[in-house]
Structures are given as C-alpha cells and as structure tokens.
Amino acid sequence: MPGRVQTYTDPFQHALIAAAVVAPLGRRVVPTAVSVALAIDLDHAVAARSVRVRDTTALSARPRTHSLVTAAGAAALIGARRGPLHGWAAFAGLVSHFLHDAGDRAAPTPLFWPFASARQLGRRPQIIGTVALALASLAISRATAGGATSGDVDGGGDTAPPRTA
Numbered sequence: 001m002p003g004r005v006q007t008y009t010d011p012f013q014h015a016l017i018a019a020a021v022v023a024p025l026g027r028r029v030v031p032t033a034v035s036v037a038l039a040i041d042l043d044h045a046v047a048a049r050s051v052r053v054r055d056t057t058a059l060s061a062r063p064r065t066h067s068l069v070t071a072a073g074a075a076a077l078i079g080a081r082r083g084p085l086h087g088w089a090a091f092a093g094l095v096s097h098f099l100h101d102a103g104d105r106a107a108p109t110p111l112f113w114p115f116a117s118a119r120q121l122g123r124r125p126q127i128i129g130t131v132a133l134a135l136a137s138l139a140i141s142r143a144t145a146g147g148a149t150s151g152d153v154d155g156g157g158d159t160a161p162p163r164t165a
C-alpha cells in the first residue's frame with residue numbers, strides 16, 4: 001500500500017503555491033493565504049467522516065467547499081475583519097489550492113459549484129490561473145503602493161517637500 005496510495009491533499013504544495021500567489025503583497029499577508037489553503041482540506045476529512053487518509057482519498061468527488069463560492073465567502077469574512085489585503089490573500093490562497101486540486105487526475109473538483117458540476121481542469125489551466133492570481137497580487141501591490149508603506153516613517157509626509165529626483 002505505501003507508495004501506491006494517491007493522496008488528494010498535499011499540504012506542502014498547497015502552502016507553497018498559496019504563499020507564491022500572494023508573495024508580491026509582502027510577508028504580512030502570506031500567513032493568511034497559507035492558513036486558509038491548509039485549513040480547507042479539513043473538509044475532506046469531514047466529508048469522509050474520518051481523518052484516515054485511506055478514507056479521505058476514497059471520495060468520488062472533492063467536497064463542495066472546494067468551490068469559488070467558498071473562496072469568495074472566506075474573502076468577504078476575512079476582508080471585513082482584517083482588511084481588503086487579507087481578504088484578497090484568503091481568496092487567492094483558496095483559489096490556488098482549488099486550481100492545484102483541479103489540475104490532477106484524481107477526484108473531480110467542484111470549482112464552479114453550484115453553477116457547474118465537478119470536473120478536473122488539468123495542469124495548463126491550473127498554471128494559467130495560478131499565474132493570473134500572482135499577477136493580480138502584483139497589480140494590487142502596485143495600486144496600493146504609495147499609501148502607508150513602511151518607508152513612510154518620517155511622520156511628516158504631508159509637509160515634506162516634493163522630491164524631484
């Protein structure tokens with residue numbers, strides 16, 4: 001059995017990818033993305049009513065929580081509590097996880113539940129989607145730069161003379 005068991009959950013890969021897609025936003029939001037990307041796989045255990053790997057990987061489809069609806073809901077909740085950047089980090093972390101799940105040949109992933117039935121997308125859509133998430137993080141980082149950044153420590157930003165260099 002060892003070596004032949006295909007696990008549907010790979011915490012290390014999920015954590016790594018989730019960290020990567022929000023990396024442009026800095027270290028502050030990485031724990032948010034990583035923690036949701038790890039926590040969401042607890043639903044496999046709930047769905048299988050067991051934490052034994054043999055059971056959790058024997059599901060005919062991944063749980064419905066592996067859906068963009070979940071990602072949007074988590075983003076709204078976390079965003080309301082911790083701010084929009086963490087909300088985005090939660091969304092990006094979860095979607096990167098679902099894309100990774102949908103990229104393999106294991107159980108179907110209900111990414112578009114309840115609008116479409118569960119199916120796998122394959123590696124190419126996963127890579128495109130994951131890169132898109134990282135680029136969106138980069139765009140958000142650019143858009144929010146110039147606000148309260150760590151470089152703004154002089155405390156007198158309003159009165160400082162404009163830099164011409």
Ligand SMILES: [Zn+2]
Pocket residue numbers: 008009040041066097101
């Ligand atoms: Zn998963």
